[in-house]
């Protein structure tokens with residue numbers, strides 16, 4: 001049998017909601033309102049409800065802008081240092097640079113692959129203003145410890161939740177632990193638009209007002225710029241389509257969790273990074289840790305199974321960020337992890353009966369001479 005299993009497939013999902021999407025598009029096109037109108041406002045309200053938190057959502061153009069607008073609202077800029085991780089989408093670091101601040105990379109926990117709070121604490125200087133933990137793969141950083149460090153040292157916390165919409169820590173949504181939570185609606189994310197989109201969440205009404213103004217040229221109600229803003233607005237088409245999809249998100253998250261559970265059933269635990277204690281994982285990605293990764297990628301490919309690497313090069317080793325001065329060897333756990341992570345197909349529409357087969361290939365490949373499993 002020749003299976004073709006992609007790593008991501010929005011078309012399969014689209015077919016199940018096509019009518020509702022087309023109706024939503026038509027409604028927007030006939031409404032006379034195209035940008036930051038009632039659908040964006042509705043999405044902001046419904047997203048807060050989904051997060052189960054009292055507060056404000058501020059819809060923006062994408063997840064990178066969500067982080068930059070959040071940092072700017074907190075007054076972070078040139079001369080300030082922001083603690084984050086290097087095993088992340090480059091977007092996290094790009095956003096810190098967009099406001100002119102200096103990213104300072106922390107090590108990750110070798111078990112969970114999330115920010116190591118103790119290491120973060122050691123890197124605090126008199127210039128440090130904020131911590132940006134990244135809830136990578138649908139897991140969550142240890143926000144209990146990070147918030148403790150932030151409170152003791154007077155730092156802001158901006159959560160990068162781009163990969164973790166729907167993830168809970170101790171029953172509480174990620175994005176509601178820090179001062180601001182930033183989400184991405186890039187098509188591959190847990191809640192994906194048919195284009196770009198993003199959102200900030202905060203419980204602080206003053207920060208919400210600042211972010212509403214910042215995303216729209218820094219305007220106040222009378223269209224006078226009262227701060228230096230940007231253009232990062234969510235359009236009504238994307239907002240309406242996201243509104244359709246948000247209703248299905250609990251169902252789709254349930255399927256992601258079923259996919260995750262099926263993988264865990266068929267893979268030895270030494271191949272799989274641990275969920276942070278207290279986390280209800282949302283399985284944005286299902287990641288395994290293997291040595292000689294390239295051979296496994298090719299074996300999977302030969303069987304029609306697509307896989308991905310998130311991320312092959314840590315941000316501190318990318319040429320654009322060499323100027324920060326973190327050479328190879330400066331973050332050993334991060335660097336060794338980058339050589340071993342592999343993302344297996346993981347999305348709500350993935351048939352569960354494909355998973356034992358994928359896992360057999362993984363297990364057979366790592367049994368071959370020269371291809372060893374991950375950390376024992």
Ligand SMILES: *Cc1c(COP(=O)(O)O)cnc(C)c1O
Pocket residue numbers: 062063064065088089091092134136160162163184185186196197198
């Ligand atoms: C996708 C992603 C972003 C950026 O979101 P965009 O909407 O693509 O700008 C930021 N951080 C992480 C961890 C991401 O995965």
